[in-house]
Amino acid sequence: MDLINTPEFQRLRRIKQLGVASYVFQGAEHTRFTHCLGVYEITRQMCDNFEINYPSVKAGDGLWDDNERLVALCAALLHDLGHGPYSHTFEHIFGTDHEAITREIITNPSTNVYRVLAQVDSDFPAKVASVIDHTYPNPQVVQMISSQIDADRMDYLLRDAYNTGTKYGLFDLTRILRVMRPYAGGIAFEANGMHAVEDYIVSRFQMYQQVYFHPVSRGMEVVLTHLLTRAKELYEDNQLLDPYRPELLIPFFEQEFNLQDYLKLDDGVLNTYFLYWQDYPDPLLQDFANRFLNRKPLKSITFMPATRRLLPRMRQLVADAGFDPAYYTAENDSFDLPYDQYDPSSANPKTQIEIMQPDGTLEELSTLSALVAAITGKSTGDTRFYFPKAMLGTPTDDLFAPIYAEFQAHILNGSLIPQNLEELDQ
Structure with a gap:
């Protein structure tokens, strides 16, 4: 409770878990x-x-030492403090790097x-970090908080599925917890x-495809x-003056921020600046502030390596129609590995999911599950473009009609093919 009641933890009330997904x-x-x-509770x-079913009997037996409970619970509770x-x-x-x-936050005496x-x-903060x-x-403690099936992922899949109203992220948490063992x-x-573990892997896959990678969220x-890029440019050109000057963002524009600067920021702070910027005389800043606050996203279409060659022409058409292509076009890619076998030579090796056989031997999940092996x-x-x-x-102006027609032809005539006909309406 003392940790929950700190200002640093209470600040998390003002930061949405899924950012713009709402x-x-x-x-x-x-x-x-x-x-x-939630991550604390699952941990x-x-x-x-582990304490009830797999308590350590002697040092080095590989079972659970409940003296690890406090560090595990504190790490679970505090793992997202830096967002x-x-x-x-x-x-x-x-x-910025939220984990760093x-x-x-955990180790700074201030x-x-x-x-x-x-x-x-005195060394407990360093242990938690x-x-x-x-x-x-x-x-065992590390994998509780960070692995391919950990308390963090299990909580956000279930919590995000519940709050988004989707059914993709559902799996049997009770069963998974029951079959876990140190x-x-x-x-x-x-x-x-x-x-039950297979079901979790598939649920995670579905949530990424249907929720986390949704084209409108992106x-x-x-x-x-x-919006923030334009604000930074105006600040650097000494054009972002009172009352539009974002004092709490300036350390980040100048890349000279400290921990106290960082902890002053939350979603509401940014939204307040965006409200001011709706009235700023710069048309780009004004338009993007309005777009963000009033849900006016850019549209998109998927493209493949073979059709990337068309993007410069499409950007030119956007420019010909009167939009600055540096701001009104973008490429965005979102990819995820639903499950990855352990590879110690990779830059960020994943902890593989081990299935313990009745004789105590371990088998990596994808060697036993055809479903998991397939992904x-x-x-x-x-x-997406x-x-x-x-x-x-x-267009209401006939001057732009050929421009719009050529742009739409690139999309609808097979150059850049939507996954389905409703995609353009999303």
């Missing part, structure tokens, strides 16, 4: 705050299961979180629970990116 899924108003509480249930406003979009624009900032953790022991950066010596190398799953992210190592997603909705309409 523009598509109206119920997705849940926050990083509720997600962190608590893991600890309870900024609109989460990954903000991170991409300003080059999470560790700094924060309330640090002072609470240090009451346990080491769980988040995967250097903590007990792999071993010397981390966490494994009993063979009789393999189908269109709103493009709008947000271009293992296969990146899924698409690459974003453009103004007006390019799909009928």
Whole structure:
């Protein structure tokens, strides 16, 4: 409770878990705050299961040492402390790293979180931070919080499915928790629970395709990116003056921010600046502020490597129609690996999911499951070209009619093929 009541943790109430996804899924108003509480609760249930069913008898037996409970629970609760406003979009624009900032919040003596953790022991904040950066010596604790099937992912899949109103992210959490068990190398799953784990993998795959990679959400992210990019340009040209000057964003425009600067930001701060910028005389800043606040995303179409050659011409057509292509067009790709086998030579090796057989031997999940094997190592997603909705309409000025007609021909006549005929209306 002391950690929950710190200003650093309470700030998470003001940051949406799914960023701009609420523009598509109206119920997705849940926050990083509720997600962190959920990850804590799932981790608590893991600890309870391990302590009841797999308590350590002697050092080095690979079973659960309940002295690890406190560090595991604190890491679970605090794992997302470093997220900024609109989460990954903000991170991409300003080059921040939410995991690095999470560790700094935990280990910086100036924060309330640090002072609470240090009451346990002077080195306890560093222990909690080491769980988040995967250097903590007990792999069971690390895998509770970060692995291919961890408390973080299990909570956000179920929570996001519930709040978006979709059914894709549902799986049997109770069953998965029941078949989890510790071993010397981390966490494994009993063979009789393999189908529940398969269901989780498929649910995750579906959520990425249907919710996290939704083309309209990505269109709103493009709008947000271009809005903040334009504000930064105006600031650098000394044109963003009072009352439009975003004092709390200036350290980020100048790339000279500190932890206190970062903790002052949340979704509401950015939205307040956007409200002001709706009245700013610069037409680009004004238009993108209006687009973001009033849900006017750019439209999009998928394209393939073979049709990328058409994009320069399409950008030129957008420019000919009176739109600045640097702002009113964009390429956006979203890809995910539903499941990946452990590869120690990769830049970011994944912890594979181990199935424990009745004789105690371990088998990697995809070697036992034909379903998981079919999607293992296969990146899924698409690459999209974003453009103004007006390019799909009928121009009132005959001067633009040939431009619009050529642009639409590239889309509808087979050059850039939509996945279905409704895609252009999304």
